Structures are given as C-alpha cells and as structure tokens.
Amino acid sequence: MATEHSRSSARIMIAPAVFVLLVWMLVPLCMTLYFSFADYRPMRATFDAWIGFDNYVSFLTSSSFLSSLGTTLLMVGGILIITITGGIGLALLLDQPMFGQGIVRILVIAPFFVMPTVSALVWKNMFFNVDNGLFSYLFKFFGAQPYDFLSQSPLLSIVVIVAWQWLPFATLILLTAVQSLSSEQLEAAEMDGAPPIARFWYMILPHLSRAITVVILIQTIFLLSIFAEIFVTTNGAFGTRTLTYLVYQRVLESQNIGLGSAGGIVAVILANIVAIFLMRIVGKNLDN
Amino acid sequence: MGRITLDKVQKKFRDVEVIPPLDLTVEDGEFVVFVGPSGCGKSTLLRLIAGLEDVSGGEIRIDGKPATDLPPAKRGLAMVFQSYALYPHMSVRKNIAFPMKMAGMDQAEQDRRIAKAAEALNLTDYLDRRPGQLSGGQRQRVAIGRAIVREPAAFLFDEPLSNLDAALRVGMRMEISELHSTLKTTMIYVTHDQVEAMTMADKIVVLRAGNIEQVGSPLELYRAPRNTFVAGFIGSPKMNLMHGAAAARHDATTIGIRPEHLDVVETGGTFTCKVGVSEHLGSDTFFHVHIPEMDEPMTVRAGGEVGLRHGDTIHLEPQADKIHRFDARGLRIA
Numbered sequence: 001m002a003t004e005h006s007r008s009s010a011r012i013m014i015a016p017a018v019f020v021l022l023v024w025m026l027v028p029l030c031m032t033l034y035f036s037f038a039d040y041r042p043m044r045a046t047f048d049a050w051i052g053f054d055n056y057v058s059f060l061t062s063s064s065f066l067s068s069l070g071t072t073l074l075m076v077g078g079i080l081i082i083t084i085t086g087g088i089g090l091a092l093l094l095d096q097p098m099f100g101q102g103i104v105r106i107l108v109i110a111p112f113f114v115m116p117t118v119s120a121l122v123w124k125n126m127f128f129n130v131d132n133g134l135f136s137y138l139f140k141f142f143g144a145q146p147y148d149f150l151s152q153s154p155l156l157s158i159v160v161i162v163a164w165q166w167l168p169f170a171t172l173i174l175l176t177a178v179q180s181l182s183s184e185q186l187e188a189a190e191m192d193g194a195p196p197i198a199r200f201w202y203m204i205l206p207h208l209s210r211a212i213t214v215v216i217l218i219q220t221i222f223l224l225s226i227f228a229e230i231f232v233t234t235n236g237a238f239g240t241r242t243l244t245y246l247v248y249q250r251v252l253e254s255q256n257i258g259l260g261s262a263g264g265i266v267a268v269i270l271a272n273i274v275a276i277f278l279m280r281i282v283g284k285n286l287d288n
Numbered sequence: 289m290g291r292i293t294l295d296k297v298q299k300k301f302r303d304v305e306v307i308p309p310l311d312l313t314v315e316d317g318e319f320v321v322f323v324g325p326s327g328c329g330k331s332t333l334l335r336l337i338a339g340l341e342d343v344s345g346g347e348i349r350i351d352g353k354p355a356t357d358l359p360p361a362k363r364g365l366a367m368v369f370q371s372y373a374l375y376p377h378m379s380v381r382k383n384i385a386f387p388m389k390m391a392g393m394d395q396a397e398q399d400r401r402i403a404k405a406a407e408a409l410n411l412t413d414y415l416d417r418r419p420g421q422l423s424g425g426q427r428q429r430v431a432i433g434r435a436i437v438r439e440p441a442a443f444l445f446d447e448p449l450s451n452l453d454a455a456l457r458v459g460m461r462m463e464i465s466e467l468h469s470t471l472k473t474t475m476i477y478v479t480h481d482q483v484e485a486m487t488m489a490d491k492i493v494v495l496r497a498g499n500i501e502q503v504g505s506p507l508e509l510y511r512a513p514r515n516t517f518v519a520g521f522i523g524s525p526k527m528n529l530m531h532g533a534a535a536a537r538h539d540a541t542t543i544g545i546r547p548e549h550l551d552v553v554e555t556g557g558t559f560t561c562k563v564g565v566s567e568h569l570g571s572d573t574f575f576h577v578h579i580p581e582m583d584e585p586m587t588v589r590a591g592g593e594v595g596l597r598h599g600d601t602i603h604l605e606p607q608a609d610k611i612h613r614f615d616a617r618g619l620r621i622a
C-alpha cells in the first residue's frame with residue numbers, strides 16, 4: 001500500500017468489516033455504559049435511570065474488587081509463565097527430527113480444539129477428583145494421601161487447566177519461530193565454542209523474543225476474560241474470583257445489573273490499558 | 289600451526305555416498321581452494337573438516353593429532369559461512385567478541401583483539417551497529433573479523449563471496465589474499481568459481497561428485513590438466529575440446545585447445561570457418577566459430593582491435609606445443 005490511490009481503495013475495502021465489528025461491539029458497550037449509571041435491580045423491580053457514579057464508587061471501593069484484581073493478575077501471570085516456558089521447551093523438542101513427527105505435532109495441538117467448559121470438566125472429574133481422579137490413584141499408588149486439588153489449591157488448579165489449553169497455541173507460534181532460525185547461525189555459534197546452553201541463551205532466546213511478545217499479547221487479551229473454567233470448577237470460591245467473574249456475580253447472582261455494568265466498564269478500561277501497554281512493547285519489538 | 293590431513297575420509301547421507309574415501313593433505317600456511325561444480329560435495333567436505341558433520345569412515349588429523357571425534361569448538365578452526373551467519377541481535381563488536389567471550393578471555397585482551405581486527409578490516413566506525421545496518425561487503429568483513437580474533441589453526445571459507453556483486457567480489461578476493469599473506473595461517477576456501485580458485489589459491493583441489501580429480505597449483509592445472517573434466521573446468525573461457533578426425537591426427541580420442549592458443553593466419557591453417565558471435569571486451573575479442581569437429585561453437589581469442597565481422601571467413605592454426613591430448617577414458621596423454 002504505497003500510493004495514495006491504493007491506500008484509499010484499501011480503506012474502502014475494509015470499511016464493511018470495520019462497520020460490522022463496530023456495531024457488534026458498540027451496541028453492547030453503549031448499553032453497558034447506560035446501565036452502569038442506573039440503579040437497575042430487576043428482582044426488586046427498581047429502575048432509576050440516573051444515579052451518577054454511585055455504582056462505580058461502590059464497585060471500586062468494595063474489598064472484593066481489589067482482591068479480584070489480584071486474583072486476575074496471579075492467574076494470568078501464572079498461565080503466561082507456564083505456557084511460555086512450556087511452549088519454548090516443547091517447540092525445541094518438536095523441532096528435533098524424530099519418528100512420527102507429523103502425528104506428534106497434531107497431538108500436541110489437540111488440546112486447543114477442546115472447548116473450555118469440556119476441558120475444565122474433564123480435568124475436574126478425571127484428574128482432580130479426590131475419590132476417583134487419576135491423580136488420587138497416582139498418589140495412592142505411591143502410598144501418599146490423596147490431595148484435593150480444587151479445594152486445597154484452587155487457583156493453581158485453574159491455572160493448570162487453562163495453561164493446558166493454551167500451551168498448544170504458544171507451542172505452535174514458538175515452533176514456527178524456532179524453525180525460522182537459520183541453522184548456519186547455530187553452527188557458527190557451535191564453531192565459536194558456544195555450548196548448548198549458551199546457544200539457547202544467546203541465539204535462540206533473542207530470536208524468539210518477537211514471537212514471545214506476540215504470544216503474551218494475544219494470550220493476555222484472551223486470558224483476562226477466563227470464565228468457563230472458573231464457573232465449572234470452583235464457582236469463584238476459595239480465592240478464584242477474577243474481575244470477570246466478579247462482574248458476572250454482581251449481575252446474575254446479586255441481580256444488580258447497574259453495579260455489574262459499572263464493573264464491566266472498569267474491566268474494559270483496565271483491559272484496554274493493558275492492551276495499549278502490551279501493543280507498545282510488541283510494536284517496539286517488531287520494529288527492529 | 290595448521291596442517292590438516294584427511295585419511296580415507298568418507299561421507300554417506302543414508303545410502304548416498306557423497307564423498308567416496310578420499311586422501312588429502314593441506315600443509316601449514318597453505319591457501320587451498322576446493323573447486324567444482326555445484327553439488328559436487330565441496331561444502332560437505334569442508335563441514336567434515338569443521339566437525340559440523342560426522343565422517344562415515346576414515347580419519348581427520350589436525351597438526352598430527354586425531355580430530356575425527358572432536359567437536360567443532362575443540363578443533364581450533366574458524367569458519368566463514370556463505371550467508372555470513374552473523375548474530376543479528378548483537379552489535380558488530382559483540383559479534384566479533386562472541387568466540388572470545390565463549391572462551392572466557394579477559395576483557396582487556398578481547399578489546400585489544402577487536403580493535404586490531406576492526407582496524408585491519410576497516411570496521412572501526414561500524415562497531416556499534418547491528419549487522420542489519422551494514423552492506424553485504426561489511427557483513428562479510430564482520431564474519432571474517434569474528435574468525436580472525438580467535439587466532440585459529442586454519443580458516444574455512446564456504447563460498448564467502450557468492451552473495452556479493454561482481455565489483456565487490458574482486459575487491460574482497462584481494463583482501464582475503466592479502467589477509468592470508470599477513471596472517472600466514474592455513475586457509476581452505478570453497479568455491480564453484482574457477483576464477484576465484486585461479487586467482488587466490490596456492491593449491492587447487494578440483495572435485496567432481498566427491499572425487500578429487502586433480503590437485504596442483506593454478507598453473508599446473510592450467511598447463512597440464514589431468515583429464516578432460518579439469519581441462520574444461522579450469523581456464524576462462526573454456527578450453528575447446530574436440531573429437532573425430534582432428535583428434536585422430538594427434539593420435540588421441542579428444543584434443544583440447546585453449547581459445548588463447550589459436551592463431552588467426554592468412555591462408556591454410558587447420559581450421560577454415562566463418563565467424564559467428566563476437567564478444568568485444570576491449571582488451572580482447574572472443575569470437576565463436578562453428579567447426580564440424582565440435583558440437584558447440586569453438587571459442588577463439590584475438591586482440592582487442594581485430595577487424596573481424598560476422599560472416600567473415602578465417603583460417604585458424606593451433607599453437608603446436610599447446611595442444612592437450614586425451615585418451616578414450618578422458619585421461620591426459622603425456
């Protein structure tokens with residue numbers, strides 16, 4: 001897109017898509033914004049269209065807001081750490097020539113195709129269940145006391161479930177990045193006397209930095225809205241209430257649509273701040 | 289010191305034998321060029337010496353010590369790759385320092401060697417740039433700089449000039465030759481370009497399909513090619529190889545005459561033919577003529593100002609002592 005002409009025709013071409021996306025997003029956003037300034041509790045049949053910033057004040061000052069923010073950060077951070085380190089490890093492993101490479105790669109990608117609700121239920125009932133879970137059998141096999149993951153360390157359990165789902169994505173992106181590293185560069189480093197760890201640290205990791213920032217950006221945006229995994233496992237109990245889940249509880253459990261909407265808007269603003277921040281980092285990384 | 293000996297070294301990829309068992313000695317301080325057509329196994333042979341590929345058989349010795357099972361880093365050799373293989377996220381300084389850093393050399397010594405190499409390679413002003421901000425020729429020099437700071441026993445070059453344009457290539461050719469005469473370190477240089485081989489080498493190794501066809505100094509190969517392959521490969525433009533009656537007159541299956549050894553004569557001459565396409569280079573003129581003894585046109589070198597036109601009839605006489613004779617197997621008849 002170099003000339004004035006091609007630029008303007010490009011704009012016309014993408015206009016329909018932009019229009020649909022805008023309507024798709026703007027209508028719910030405007031409604032949420034509208035409700036967030038209203039006292040709207042359908043069960044009690046209250047509707048007061050304008051109460052100013054009351055909803056925001058009570059949402060932001062409640063103790064559950066700060067704790068949910070902390071939970072969200074812990075959850076997203078934990079998942080990012082597991083998927084990035086695991087993804088790099090798997091990508092390096094899958095890059096090695098081996099028998100049945102194609103099939104192994106498809107198997108590694110498989111978790112990505114399982115719906116969040118399904119995978120959370122599978123983990124909850126098949127692995128984490130105290131009485132019949134596979135982990136319990138494993139613990140018993142080694143003569144240990146079965147561990148109730150979901151009530152003893154619920155946050156970690158959810159992090160594991162979601163990380164399992166997102167690991168394939170990270171692996172796939174990082175694998176393509178690993179494969180694009182020129183083998184001559186690694187050979188040059190080998191001749192320069194760099195042992196494998198130095199080659200990883202000085203050649204492979206800097207080469208992957210771009211892909212890693214992209215993975216972090218995309219995953220963060222999706223992970224901020226984790227819901228199904230919390231819903232089917234802990235229902236937000238035991239310190240697994242994220243910001244998204246708090247909004248859900250305000251709206252549906254407390255039936256306070258006004259308060260929930262205010263929470264929703266706060267979540268949108270925070271997510272945008274994170275997104276802008278991440279975009280800048282990625283942009284900087286993509287430049288050079 | 290850098291004396292490299294290959295003893296029955298062989299390389300197979302699965303069942304394909306790329307390098308049949310081969311013996312070769314590279315003397316200390318020699319500039320050896322491996323030359324041959326693309327795909328003949330030059331890079332493979334160089335990588336075997338570097339240790340980037342395992343040999344399928346035979347032994348490699350460096351300075352008399354067995355090196356066959358040594359990892360690349362332990363062989364004390366430095367390699368310059370065709371793609372330069374610079375580290376893109378490091379500055380030029382860090383690129384050059386990398387092998388020394390890996391060797392755990394102290395900082396003062398590193399700085400001294402970097403300064404010396406940068407000075408010799410005209411890189412002093414570019415030390416803080418990234419490789420992506422350099423021209424092809426400068427990247428090439430960084431790759432060489434990274435190799436020389438290690439003070440290796442021998443340098444290995446794999447077609448280092450093939451990504452440069454023609455003018456730069458001539459310049460870099462001379463720089464590498466000059467580097468060799470100052471450092472006096474063994475250099476093994478791989479190329480498919482026989483001009484590079486002729487201009488730079490102390491010793492040329494001509495390879496075909498992994499086999500050594502001939503080893504010798506540039507002039508030995510030019511004067512006495514051992515077979516028709518070497519005869520056709522060394523020299524520019526190519527030697528004219530002809531069969532049939534012309535060869536039979538010299539008791540050979542094939543005879544070869546270089547374009548520069550054919551004289552244009554007034555009358556008589558061995559060949560009488562019509563002038564085809566001419567290439568005027570200023571200093572020389574190469575013209576192509578058709579003779580029945582050859583399938584391809586025969587190339588003849590004449591002076592730059594010779595007044596020959598397309599379609600003129602000329603008489604050609606080869607210089608009697610410059611005719612190369614080959615037998616039915618393509619081997620030289622002494």
Ligand SMILES: Nc1ncnc2c1ncn2[C@@H]1O[C@H](COP(=O)(O)OP(=O)(O)O)[C@@H](O)[C@H]1O
Nearest residue numbers: 301304306324325326327328329330331332333
């Ligand atoms: N890793 C490999 N696996 C299989 N065959 C290879 C490999 N590397 C090179 N070859 C084959 O070996 C032959 C020689 O290759 P190479 O040494 O790169 O040739 P050159 O450098 O002379 O052009 C080629 O036919 C090539 O296909």
Ligand SMILES: [Mg+2]
Nearest residue numbers: 330331332447
């Ligand atoms: Mg090659």
